[in-house]
Amino acid sequence: MVEKLAIEEIQNKLKDGLKECSLPPVVFHVIKHTLNNLGYYLSDNEFEMDEMIELNGWECDYYLYIWKDGEYTGYALQGSYYYGDHKIELNEV
Numbered sequence: 001m002v003e004k005l006a007i008e009e010i011q012n013k014l015k016d017g018l019k020e021c022s023l024p025p026v027v028f029h030v031i032k033h034t035l036n037n038l039g040y041y042l043s044d045n046e047f048e049m050d051e052m053i054e055l056n057g058w059e060c061d062y063y064l065y066i067w068k069d070g071e072y073t074g075y076a077l078q079g080s081y082y083y084g085d086h087k088i089e090l091n092e093v
Contacts (some may be wrong), residue, residue, distance in 0.1 A: 002026065003026060003027075003030050005024075006023075006024040006026035006030055006031075006034075007030065007034050009023075009024050010023055010024065010031065010034045010035075011034065011038070014038060014088075018040075018066060018073055018075045018088060019088070020075075020087070020088060020089050020090055021087065021088050022085075022086070022087045023079075023086040023087060023088065024086075025084035025085065025086070026084070026086075027084075028062070028079065028081060028086070031077070031079075031086055035066070035077070039068055039069070040066050040067065040068050040073070041066075041067045041068070042064040042065065042066060042067070042077060043064060043065045043067060061079065061080045061081045061082065062077070062078070062079055062081075063076055063077075063078050064076060064077045064078075065091065066088070074090060074091055075088055075089065075090055075091060076088070076089055076090075076091040
């Protein structure tokens with residue numbers, strides 16, 4: 001039930017496309033699955049599409065670039081497995 005509510009919240013936040021926002025505190029695979037269902041894919045490199053996850057151990061557990069239709073969107077998904085914090089932010093690279 002919690003996962004279903006989280007999926008609905010993510011879908012509602014992104015119904016008009018990607019934007020900077022905080023996502024619900026749910027396990028990572030739910031967020032990844034929901035983004036995939038919306039046509040987005042994640043990569044640890046803004047130039048390559050692969051499934052590696054960058055870990056730095058103090059600020060965030062992952063920082064993944066968001067892709068759609070084979071093109072980088074300019075946004076990234078950042079979060080922590082431990083704290084359950086997840087957010088989409090504009091990548092200022």
